[in-house]
Amino acid sequence: MALDRIGTPDAPRQLFANTPAQRVALARQQFFEEGVRPSGLVGEAVIQSWMRCSRTHTDRQRIVTFDAVTPSRLHATLARSRELLDAARQELAQMEHALAGTDCRVILTDREGVVVHVTQQPAAAHQPVLRKTSRVGVNISERVVGTTAPGIVASTGQACAVDGAEHYFDVLGHMQCAAAPIRDVAGQLAGVLDLTVEARRFGFDAASMVALHATTIENRLLQAQSRDHLILRFQASPTLLGTPLEALAGVAPDGTIAWLNNAGARLLGRLPEAADERDVEYLLGHDLASLLRLGRREAAQPLRLASGLGVWVQARLKGADGADFRHAVAMPGEAAPLAIERQDDARMQAPEACECTNLVESASPAQATLREHSRKLIEETLAAHGGNVSQAARQLRVSRGTLYRRLHGWRDNNGAEEGASPA
Template sequence: MTHPGPPTQLFFSTPAQRAALARERFFEEGEQPTGLVNEAVLQSWSRCNAAGKRTRDRIEAEPLSALRTDAALRHSRLLRAAASPALAQLEQALAGTPSQLLLTNAQGVIVCTGQRTPCAAESALPALARLGMDLSEASLGTTAPGIVSATGKGCSVLANEHFNEAILGIQCAAAPIRGVDGQLAGVLDLSVEGRGFGFDAYALIASYARGIENRLLQLQSDDLLVLAFHADPALLGTPLEALAGIDGGGMVRWTNATAARLTGAQRGLPALEVFGQPLHALVALARHPGPHALCLPNGLTAWCGARLQARDGAGALTPVAATCTTPPAEEPPARSAAPRTLEEAQADSIAQALQAAGGKVARAARALGVSRGVIYRHLQRKS
């Protein structure tokens, strides 16, 4: 009596093989192939099925109308400004690869694209990687930027993990960018067609997305005190720094993810409760460059810097001890009272700079490190 030999392959050893098996079980047999592909991909497949999409649907390779594309570009002005330095650096880093860099708004519409080296095997990517193209699940089915737009969570999607069969040759990795309201503001995506990335695309894209998010938070912080801090001073000025925005009433208006982890606090709390210092003491940190040691209420010592944010997103105005509370008792009695709000502090700084500059707006703007428009708006408000 003879026995059948062992199966030729006991396990599906590569991600591509596991994804192929998952597609067969999900789309042909109606099973949930848990463990074969990322859970985010399975959930996206389910959402696409529930929406009535089919894997062989024809993909519309035309961008949105000119009117809708222009609207998307206008609404993403600050996002694109925040992303510009990072995209330039990324393009340099990716110059020798066939990777395509994309920035979408929260709805998945491409608002900025990077240059790339064409790949001989590509067929679908050039048509999709254009300004105004909609990469959302509703348009393309499962893609990395589509999943991020739908869930707000970063992910990677391998070639045959895509829902639509027309784009099975593409691999993509995408990470979220959030704004001061905590909601998704955009998505940074890296895609390639053919042989794959050859490096950890998600780790790269997630790091740059954090940097873009930090810059966007600051650009959206009109007339706020922005604190940058970390337990490791070497991380200040990097995508890993903690950031918080504080308003003239001494309330924390926003924090980035690192700040929330280091302080254990979220937005909407008094700065005194989060940082253990009254507002005037935090504003005073902006007087001197360099990080200052700050003992947080949770016992952690953080190195902190601060700046007053102008309305046009420019750098700090000449800082003064602006506060909504009474200055410390040890202040010399002869010293003039500090302005009561951040807006008054900025107005006082402009007035001092104009006086020192003999009334010359351009010279005062250079001294403050802001645009002339900031000075002119101040003068208009006074008139």
């Protein structure tokens, strides 16, 4: 690159580039031609990607092939990504509707960078690269197409935007892309959401948009993968519940917090690595039985965390077979829902309402696990309806078949235990 000179031809070389394009051009010269690390000219994520790609791809001028994976591998990839696609379906439709007046493509990949969803609309003549990449099954990971935003996210798990010549291969120099990660309940990368446009600028903050929708997809995926967990939704303001800003936590049957989303980690801190340090009472300041009682209420409840922070909480317990126990009958010793609402309304009207930490009563030790709690609710719901399975299933909002399977499973387990006991 011929650098501009200041003033006369004898003037010293310009130390700083004036435009983003000049900065990237200078960074490429320093990195690829001079072997100098271009810190400050491009982002660290791009520099690290260039370093990885330079070990894999020696010719930056070559034509990049966007070949789809084999049909058998594609079938396996789509099968593995079914949960991800189900969680993303609503957000993908909303994004595509919002971007219908642009040339942007919405792309969703699996954790390995294979496209599992892409916007289906005719690519314009000025988008030759997108015509090739906008296909399900194409691998757009770093090892195949070099530096791209989705490639970096698949490699690092961190959100990223790549602009023009920041792409490793010259042929991608007219692309703009922004991508964000989607993680599962194990904290592992489940997929990457990407926005890409060719031969023009986005014209809006694509990185913020893709991060917002990726967060919503991730929150849906976390809840979908959390059968048999108590799911807590909480935030400092109740108006934030049900939005991408809500904090989520999954409480396992043993009373430990199995996972937190990013918003939850910001309120509670990162989960300890050791499982024995994830006790819900230690991290939240309330035992499992108390939190289970919150699940009987539709409305958000005020709660003070162990840190002293006051939040609003909604709890939902869903069985492994989809039973929603929020709609079961009240447990013995528990106030009727209407009475609880009236008591809480009175508390909220009092000035010291937010100072109250014991908003829920402790349950007996027999109710200390989620499975015991759900079984007790089913049995009591059946008893309340005189053993009528159809009415109980309607109350629990599950099918009769689901309820029958539960009952038969318990009966079989009880029979096995009796058979194993000594005469």
